[in-house]
Amino acid sequence: MSRLNALRSRFVDAPDSLGAKARTRRWHWFAQNFPDLSSMSVIDLGGTAGAWMRAPVRPAHVHVVNLEKPPADLPSWLRADVADACELPREILGTKYDLVFSNAVIEHVGGHLRRQMFADSVQRLADLHWVQTPYRYFPVEPHFLFPFFQYMPIAMRTSLLRRWPLVHTPTSDRVAARNIVMEVELLSITEMRHYFPSSTIRFERLGGLVKSVIAMKTH
Incomplete structure (x- = not known):
């Protein structure tokens, strides 16, 4: 393992990493907001x-x-099915759940219309939900672990991705790198409020800065 890859593991992937500790805190925060979770269908x-x-x-x-x-x-x-969350099959849409959970997915579905379809699915499936997404204006882009990556032109991001060893799925292929870059569209607070107008918008912070945005409906 290279020194930089070891650095990624230390900060994100390892069981005792800062990222793992943050995920554990988020799980506990999630459970606190849904105290009946152990009896719920999610x-x-x-x-x-x-x-x-x-x-x-x-x-x-x-x-x-x-x-x-x-x-x-x-x-x-635990049940698992292969399906598009923006265009769910009738069988799933016809099932009523207690709670919809989604962690860092809405920024990957592809454009405004599909994000709206995703949000519509969330609000149709259950009365309660927890939808988390990384905040667009946090200074370090969380998928690529590079400062201000999300503000760079696509060509610059593509070139950087092909050489930056801290990404989750490194590739030297230009087309593959461009696809990875273009697949992530981080959201703002305004966008999350637009997609989830009846939800409470909560924030996860790091160093006083908003790191992620959570649309939550608890009752």
Whole structure:
């Protein structure tokens, strides 16, 4: 492992990293806002089965919907399906859940219209929700771990991505790097309020700065 990759692990990926500690705090904050979580049915739009199996909290039942194929062997309390959260199949839309959960997904779905479709899915599936997304104006872009990355021209971001070792999925291919760069569109507070007008907007902070934005409906 290179020195820079070890640095990414120290700050983001390792079990004792700053990122892991922040995720644990977020899980506990999530559970505090939904004190009946252990008896609730939760649908996770865009999450993974592995994240729930590692989580320090556990609802009565979790249904994960993701574009990637899930693991074959899942515990009885966990179901996973391959589907587009912006255009869910009738079977899922017709199911009523207690709570919709989504963590750092809405910024990946692709443009305003699909973000609106995603938000409509959230509000149709359950009365309660927790939708978190990294804040556009936090100085360090969280996917690429580079200061002010989100403000750079696409060509500059593409070139940087091909050489920057702290990204989650490094690639030297120009087209692949451009696709990765263009797939992430961080949101502002105004946009989150637009997509979730009846929600409470809460903030996760780091060093006094807003790091992520959470649209929350608890009752």
